[in-house]
Structure formats: structure tokens, C-alpha cells
Amino acid sequence: MRLKSVESLVPGDVLGQPVYGKSGQVLLQVDVALTSSYIRRLRQYGCTYVFVRDPRTEDVELQQSISSELRQEIVRKIHRTLDRFANGIERRSLLREGELGATFRDLFNMLFQNVLKNQVVLTNLTSMYSSDTFLYSHCMNVALYAGAVAIGYGYSEAKVRDLGVGAMLHDIGKLAIDRKILDKPGALTEDEKRQVEMHCQLGYDMLTQQPNISRTSAHCALQHHEKFDGTGYPRGLVGEEIHEVGRILAVADVYDALTSNRAYRKAFLPHEAVEVLYGESNAHFDPKFVQLFVKHVNVYPPGTPVTLNQNLSGIVVDINTDQLMRPVVRILQESNRDVTPYDIDLSKHLNFVISRCDDHASVSFVG
Known part of the structure; x- marks a missing residue:
């Protein structure tokens, strides 16, 4: 599971969370495979980011404060x-x-x-x-x-x-x-x-x-x-x-x-x-x-793409409730090159810091 901007969605991406409309109704259900038409609709709805499935982070549970x-x-x-x-x-x-x-x-x-x-x-x-x-x-x-x-x-x-x-x-x-x-x-x-x-x-x-x-x-x-x-x-x-x-x-x-x-x-x-x-x-x-x-x-919910110092990029996979600004990050790239994923707990490794956090962080998300 990871956060992705609607502008960078491609057909075949699969929703990891529902998208809600004006009255709280579900506009698009979880696990819907996005088509070009659905992506256009998301833009029309004014959505900015959605959660999508990613096999490298399928074990990541989105923490919903409210059902x-x-x-x-x-x-x-x-x-x-x-x-x-x-x-x-x-x-x-x-x-x-x-x-x-x-x-x-x-x-x-x-x-x-x-x-x-x-x-x-x-x-x-x-x-x-x-x-x-x-x-x-x-x-x-x-x-x-x-x-x-x-x-x-x-x-x-x-x-x-x-x-x-x-x-x-x-x-x-x-x-x-x-x-x-x-x-x-x-x-x-x-x-x-x-x-x-x-x-x-x-x-x-x-x-x-x-x-x-x-x-x-x-x-x-x-x-x-x-x-x-x-x-x-x-x-x-x-x-x-x-x-x-x-x-x-x-x-x-x-x-x-x-x-x-x-x-x-x-x-x-x-x-x-x-x-x-x-x-x-x-x-x-x-x-x-x-x-x-x-x-x-x-502010760094699981699924958020981040770039750390030392040219490391990945996805937030867990939080530390006593240090919310220092979550656990799954590293997917080193110096823009794919690596076997591994986790870094920023609360225990203080030499690492989040330097950037958005869908344009340098992670090359591949299916």
C-alpha cells in the first residue's frame, strides 16, 4: 500500500482505500482496478492523492482512525x-x-x-x-x-x-x-x-x-x-x-x-x-x-513515499507513537537504484532524517 498522486496514476493501479463523495457515499470502492475513465473521474472529483496497492508493501496496514x-x-x-x-x-x-x-x-x-x-x-x-x-x-x-x-x-x-x-x-x-x-x-x-x-x-x-x-x-x-x-x-x-x-x-x-x-x-x-x-x-x-x-x-501515515538523506527512498510502513516525526521506513532505492527492500526505524537510527515527502520522491514505483 502506498500513497500516490492522482496526476501520476496509470491504468491498472488498484485502489487501496475507498474514495468518498459529498454525502459520505463511496464513489470508488477499495480494490477497484483503475482505468483511464476512473482516473479522469478522480481528477473531476478534485481528489489529489489516493492509496494504491503495491506488492512490496502489501504487509503495510493503513491505520484508520475512524472506520x-x-x-x-x-x-x-x-x-x-x-x-x-x-x-x-x-x-x-x-x-x-x-x-x-x-x-x-x-x-x-x-x-x-x-x-x-x-x-x-x-x-x-x-x-x-x-x-x-x-x-x-x-x-x-x-x-x-x-x-x-x-x-x-x-x-x-x-x-x-x-x-x-x-x-x-x-x-x-x-x-x-x-x-x-x-x-x-x-x-x-x-x-x-x-x-x-x-x-x-x-x-x-x-x-x-x-x-x-x-x-x-x-x-x-x-x-x-x-x-x-x-x-x-x-x-x-x-x-x-x-x-x-x-x-x-x-x-x-x-x-x-x-x-x-x-x-x-x-x-x-x-x-x-x-x-x-x-x-x-x-x-x-x-x-x-x-x-x-x-x-x-x-503526519507520516503508513504508505507515504519519502526520501531520506544519504539518497535513500522508500515508503513509511509503521509509526512510533512516542516519536511521530520518526517513523519506520521501508527502503526501496539507494541512489535511485532498486534494492531488496529493508526497513529503517528512524527512532533508533538518528543519523537518518526525512528530507522529502511526496509522490515525486525518487522511488520508481513498479508493479
Whole structure:
């Protein structure tokens, strides 16, 4: 199993994981042999990377933080509920009866019980989704990432649940923004920027109308675009003036947005997104929550092609939960020449480091 960019797929490649659509439905099943037509469809879906079979790494198990079945069920329910909420008449009913809060508390409870309660490390959640799933899968992914950071920070179960519900609903204000503006591929006008920035206050106002959504959850919507240096919005808060949940959400939100396929750009690889988080520590992000994020989210999932120093290339085959940045790598090439595969545990061999990580690493993947 290995990660491969859609641009480098060839007919005959076999999918190692399903590809999901807007409502969480499976667009292409695992073990489908790709044809030219399927590859074109993947490009049309906006997919950037997929996992494919490779006989040299068939023993590698992809570590799924969330099962395909649970993922589909939750994304489908998010899709259905938010579509109802986008309808003005349905929205009033959902708010009046408290159904919105009840639904998302139930959904986050499913994530907590089935994923967060028993996992120390989350694997990147987004690589197999098409670009039109973003709003719905983003709700779930941000809740998982934020929940993992909160647990690592020592939050009680009750606080994790409040954060998780708020994380799932942090972008609900966008339902009141013109979709054409949200998906615009080019630069926004000043007026369009102002409209987009309104989603934080709009979301907060919507959530505070809910009797069963806490003020902490509502602050997730209000403050997830505040920046640690005071240059964020809507209030330009600085440092610890920003609610803790806002500082956690900022990291989780940006990471998932970067690693997700969007209509206007390709997804970043996980390690590339982490480089952005590190680069923006003390500016956009509270550095302690960046450190916690990297400690609890695996940026080199098994199947990732990497190049090491000393002209070695291969595939990540396992992780070290206490040193996520130093996984086990199966070497397939030395100085661009194929070799009999062998494994190097980077946590035990500190003279080796990952120097490059993408589908264009110098591994010549042969069937």
C-alpha cells in the first residue's frame, strides 16, 4: 500500500482505500482496478492523492482512525442536518425545538466513544475525500483533531464534549453566506471578504439561540479565526484574550483545511501542513497547541513515499507513537537504484532524517 498522486496514476493501479463523495457515499470502492475513465473521474472529483496497492508493501496496514462505516454515517447525518438548517423554515424548527444541538451532541458522542476515547494518535483524516465533501467532512475532522488536542491537554470529558460540539458547528455561519463567494477560485473583493468574515458572528448568534448548546461551544464559532498575534477576526483578540477553545480550533481548522481537497486548490500533504503550523506559531497559533497537535496527529501515515538523506527512498510502513516525526521506513532505492527492500526505524537510527515527502520522491514505483 502506498500513497500516490492522482496526476501520476496509470491504468491498472488498484485502489487501496475507498474514495468518498459529498454525502459520505463511496464513489470508488477499495480494490477497484483503475482505468483511464476512473482516473479522469478522480481528477473531476478534485481528489489529489489516493492509496494504491503495491506488492512490496502489501504487509503495510493503513491505520484508520475512524472506520469507513462510521465515517459514512456521520458525514451523511451532518449533510442531512445542515441541509435542513440551510432552509429558512427548517432552521427555525431546528432552533426552536433544540434539535440542532441534540443531533450534534449525539454525533460527537459517537466520535468520542468510537475514536477519541481509545486512541492516542490520529492519522490524517482527509486524503480520500473529493473536493465537494469539504463542508461536511470538515465538521467531523476538525472535531476529531480538536478533541485529540484537548484530551492531550487534560480536558475533562465534559469539556471535550463541549469543544467537540462547537468544533462540529464552528462553520455553521457559512450557511448564511453566498456559496459562490465561499467557493470562488480567485481573490475575494473587500466586500466579499467582509461577508465571509461575518460567518463567525453569525454562527455564534445561531448557536447561542440553542438551549442545549453551551456558551463554550458557541465560542468555537465566534473565535476560531482569531489569531494569537491579534491580526485575526472578528475582534482582533491577542494571546490569552482568545478563549482556549478558539486557540485549539484555530490549529485544527487550518490543518484540516490545508490537507483537504478544495475547489480552488489541491490538498497539502500532512507534513506540509504541519510546516505551515510551525511557521505560524506565535503569529496565527498558540505554540503550545501546535506542539500538542503534532504530538497527537500522525503526519507520516503508513504508505507515504519519502526520501531520506544519504539518497535513500522508500515508503513509511509503521509509526512510533512516542516519536511521530520518526517513523519506520521501508527502503526501496539507494541512489535511485532498486534494492531488496529493508526497513529503517528512524527512532533508533538518528543519523537518518526525512528530507522529502511526496509522490515525486525518487522511488520508481513498479508493479
